Amino acid sequence: MNAFRFRRAAIAVTAAAVLPLALTACGGDDSSSNAAADKAESSAPAEEKSSAAETPVAAGSPFGPGCAAVPEDGAGSFDGMAQDPVATAASNNPALSTLVTAVKKAGLVDTLNNAENITVFAPTNDAFAKLPKADLDKVLADKEMLTNILTYHVVGEKLTPSQLESGAYDTLQKSTLTTEGSGEDYTVNGTSKVVCGNVPTANATVYIVDTVLMPKS
Numbered sequence: 001m002n003a004f005r006f007r008r009a010a011i012a013v014t015a016a017a018v019l020p021l022a023l024t025a026c027g028g029d030d031s032s033s034n035a036a037a038d039k040a041e042s043s044a045p046a047e048e049k050s051s052a053a054e055t056p057v058a059a060g061s062p063f064g065p066g067c068a069a070v071p072e073d074g075a076g077s078f079d080g081m082a083q084d085p086v087a088t089a090a091s092n093n094p095a096l097s098t099l100v101t102a103v104k105k106a107g108l109v110d111t112l113n114n115a116e117n118i119t120v121f122a123p124t125n126d127a128f129a130k131l132p133k134a135d136l137d138k139v140l141a142d143k144e145m146l147t148n149i150l151t152y153h154v155v156g157e158k159l160t161p162s163q164l165e166s167g168a169y170d171t172l173q174k175s176t177l178t179t180e181g182s183g184e185d186y187t188v189n190g191t192s193k194v195v196c197g198n199v200p201t202a203n204a205t206v207y208i209v210d211t212v213l214m215p216k217s
Contacts (some may be wrong), residue, residue: 003175014212063161063184065122066195066208069095078199085113086120086204095208097116098128102139106146112154117197118204119155121177121188131212148173152215158205161186175215189213 033060061068062078069094071077081089087109090096099122103109111118128136152173160170164179164186171177179188186194192211201208 013079048110060198060200062196062199064194064208065198065200066210068093070196070199079204081145082202083202084202086201086206087117088110089201090120090122090206095124096122098125099123102128102146102150106143106150108147108150113203115154115156116203117158118172119159120158120204121153121155121192121194121213122205122206122208123153123192124208124210126212127192127212148215149212151214152177159207160205164194164197164207171215173215177213 013046021065021210029216056191067078071080072090075084076092076094078120083089084092087103090103091100107142112118131139139149139156152171152175155169155177156172157169159167161184164178168176168178177189179186180190181187181194184197186197186207188207188209192209192213194207195210197209199208
């Protein structure tokens with residue numbers, strides 16, 4: 001009987017000693033421990049969530065030296081262009097004013113704005129300026145020729161940068177263009193360089209190029 005009482009007393013003492021330690025570990029009365037634990041729990045997921053959120057944005061961002069010419073805000077900015085169909089979006093970008101004039105002369109505004117999931121290789125004003133003025137004036141005055149050239153700049157699917165690394169794609173003009181490159185360095189048909197790529201609009205992905213593309217036929 002004495003041994004039994006001794007064991008019960010020992011258990012009671014042990015429980016009394018362990019209980020406060022357990023409460024302390026659980027943070028029952030220690031507000032600083034709670035704060036530290038809350039901070040540790042909240043900061044780690046936030047970092048993971050931030051990293052996960054930033055990766056696709058970076059991967060899908062416009063790239064290239066020509067992107068510096070795009071306005072930082074307003075309808076002609078990247079955010080603004082993303083809200084409008086492609087012909088309207090291009091009309092708000094000062095670097096594409098000659099292209100917009102050509103699209104209007106060819107009567108292609110509605111065609112481009114109403115198309116779904118297309119890629120447009122959009123020549124800059126400087127790209128059109130590379131053409132002899134007499135040739136450019138002749139093209140702008142010939143609706144059939146102009147339509148032939150402009151539709152050659154349009155592919156009937158949205159192309160990602162990785163698809164541009166090595167590919168051949170049918171255009172709305174019914175002939176094929178080729179792309180090659182890697183990273184942020186791509187060319188179309190071996191000569192026209194992408195100066196600002198992966199620009200989103202409401203219905204298209206735009207790659208702004210430094211040379212007008214000419215169909216073979």
